[in-house]
Structures are given as C-alpha cells and as structure tokens.
Amino acid sequence: MLDSVAISRLDEILAEHQGLEGPLLPILHSVQAAFGHVPQDVLPVIAKHLNISKAEVHGVVSFYHDFREVPAGQHVVKICRAEACQAMGADRLAQGVQKALGCDWHETAGDVTLEPVFCLGLCACGPAAMVDGQLMARVGVDAIMAKVRA
Secondary structure (H helix, E strand, O other): OOHHHHHHHHHHHHHHHHOOOOOHHHHHHHHHHHHHOOOOOHHHHHHHHOOOHHHHHHHHHHHHHOOOOOOOEEEEEEEEHHHHHOOOOHHHHHHHHHHOOOOOOOOEEEOOOEEEOOOOOHHOOOOOOOEEEEEOOOHHHHHHHHHHOO
16 A cells, blocks of 8 residues: 555656646656665556556566666666577576576565666677666676675
8 A cells, every 4th residue: 555655756747747748657667766676556547547447557568678666776787688688698607606596587686686678779899787777798607796785
C-alpha cells in the first residue's frame, strides 16, 4: 500500500505528464526514478489516470526489462548481451559475475543487482559492462567485482 508521501509523489508525476502524447512509458520511467522500482500499487492508479486497463500497464512493465518490480541493490551491474560482446567473451564474463555474486539475471545478491543489456555502444571494445552508470570496456570479472566493492 502506498503511503501519503508516495501518493503525493505519484500525483506529481502524473500531473507532469498531463497532456503528453503517449505518456505511459515516460510516466513509468519517472515512477522508477522516484521510487527505485515500479510498485504494483501504482499500476491501477496509472491505468485509471490514462483510462487504460491495469493489464495494459502491467504488460508494458513486464515487457521492458529496464522496469523493476522490486527495488534494485545499491549497485547495478549491466552486462552487454549483444552479439559483438558475445563474440568477445561476454558469456564467460556473465557466468563469472553470476558465480561471483551468487545470483542470476534480474536478481539481487547483497547490495548488487545483475541485469542483461543489449548493446552499450562499445561494440569494438567488448565485452562491455556498466556498473552504477559507468561504462567499462574490455572488462573482466575482477574489474567488475572491484568496482562494486569500492
């Protein structure tokens, strides 16, 4: 259940996007930025505001992997899964990070959330990753783990 502060913030977000054409994605991005995830309790409020079904809102949230239904850890590690990085060892990198963290994709271990991403734009410098918003090229497991432990 949303508390009064969260309801107030959600109302602000909805007002900020009033009149915008195709507002669902921008609203969901703003909600995630404000709350760290997209809480289930906001879905019916957003649906009612946009005059669409809760199922439509849920469908968008569940379709796009960038939206989280639970808060992420303090650190977010994104590993490129695109073909260029795979050719440069991204599968080995992913397996190594999964083993080091003890978690799978879209899971949080301790204070680190692991997410796949499809292209970070460093195709010539793979494998690539992003740790807490900072790009890392030609990266290995040790470098990623050092970054999250720093």
